[in-house]
Amino acid sequence: MFVIITGVSRGLGNALANEYLKKGILVAGIGRNNTISHANYSFKKCDLSSWNEVENLEINFPLSTEYLLINNAGLIEPINRISDQDSDSSARIFQVNTIAPIQLIRKMSQFCPEDSKLTILNISSGAGRRALPSWANYCASKAALDMFSSAFQLEEIEKGKNTEIYSLAPGVIDTEMQSLIRASDTEKFSSKDNFLNLKKENQLLRPNDVAQKIMYNLKFNGFKDVICRL
Ligand SMILES: NC(=O)c1ccc[n+]([C@@H]2O[C@H](COP(=O)([O-])OP(=O)(O)OC[C@H]3O[C@@H](n4cnc5c(N)ncnc54)[C@H](OP(=O)(O)O)[C@@H]3O)[C@@H](O)[C@H]2O)c1
Numbered sequence: 001m002f003v004i005i006t007g008v009s010r011g012l013g014n015a016l017a018n019e020y021l022k023k024g025i026l027v028a029g030i031g032r033n034n035t036i037s038h039a040n041y042s043f044k045k046c047d048l049s050s051w052n053e054v055e056n057l058e059i060n061f062p063l064s065t066e067y068l069l070i071n072n073a074g075l076i077e078p079i080n081r082i083s084d085q086d087s088d089s090s091a092r093i094f095q096v097n098t099i100a101p102i103q104l105i106r107k108m109s110q111f112c113p114e115d116s117k118l119t120i121l122n123i124s125s126g127a128g129r130r131a132l133p134s135w136a137n138y139c140a141s142k143a144a145l146d147m148f149s150s151a152f153q154l155e156e157i158e159k160g161k162n163t164e165i166y167s168l169a170p171g172v173i174d175t176e177m178q179s180l181i182r183a184s185d186t187e188k189f190s191s192k193d194n195f196l197n198l199k200k201e202n203q204l205l206r207p208n209d210v211a212q213k214i215m216y217n218l219k220f221n222g223f224k225d226v227i228c229r230l
Contacts, residue, residue, distance in 0.1 A: 012207050019212055153226050
């Protein structure tokens with residue numbers, strides 16, 4: 001198996017990359033920054049907020065019978081109401097959270113040899129299924145990722161291809177994204193206290209635990225539907 005993961009510099013993506021490497025699996029990271037060094041690891045530099053950079057990214061991975069693409073990189077900022085945002089905030093969030101994953105899925109499905117298996121795991125969010133004020137772009141970009149995944153799965157079934165796609169809400173994880181949420185402006189984000197409490201009550205999941213659970217579910221067919229949660 002060959003694993004490709006976006007957003008590997010920290011958080012869940014970093015944990016997933018390290019857990020797969022621990023199992024002796026070949027991993028390629030895609031992102032703006034790299035913090036991993038390992039004999040079985042390669043890195044492609046790409047700013048996913050740039051449609052052009054993703055479009056021009058060369059997909060030339062070693063030949064394998066099985067590929068796993070994990071669209072993990074995500075962006076939540078700015079956390080405030082749409083009426084108070086710059087005009088390009090929505091475009092940036094949708095590019096990173098929705099369009100870049102779609103670009104990579106298209107590129108991978110064109111790259112994979114006919115007889116290989118392609119599994120795609122999109123890291124979605126509970127926020128794509130439950131609206132929160134001041135997260136409108138984030139909620140909508142993840143909801144779009146969910147629906148894209150369902151439609152793409154139907155296309156691959158129609159084509160008779162050996163592709164599985166999942167759009168996973170991983171739970172609330174103790175990463176920099178949560179630090180940003182807790183550091184947001186209370187005036188601009190009315191639900192902030194909920195996230196402060198989750199941290200105070202020690203309810204955040206550890207990235208490595210989430211990564212291990214994801215790997216287990218992927219290996220043993222634990223995800224029953226395209227749109228799923230851990
Ligand atoms: N943490 C949670 O509670 C939670 C809950 C539900 C869903 N999620 C989802 O889980 C995924 C991982 O989140 P996380 O919590 O691990 O977040 P994180 O700690 O903020 O890490 C995000 C990763 O995405 C990368 N990234 C951001 N913008 C990028 C860009 N323009 N180009 C390339 N890479 C970029 C970052 O790398 P650089 O900044 O170094 O480029 C970083 O490696 C996201 O899709 C998030 O929406 C998280």
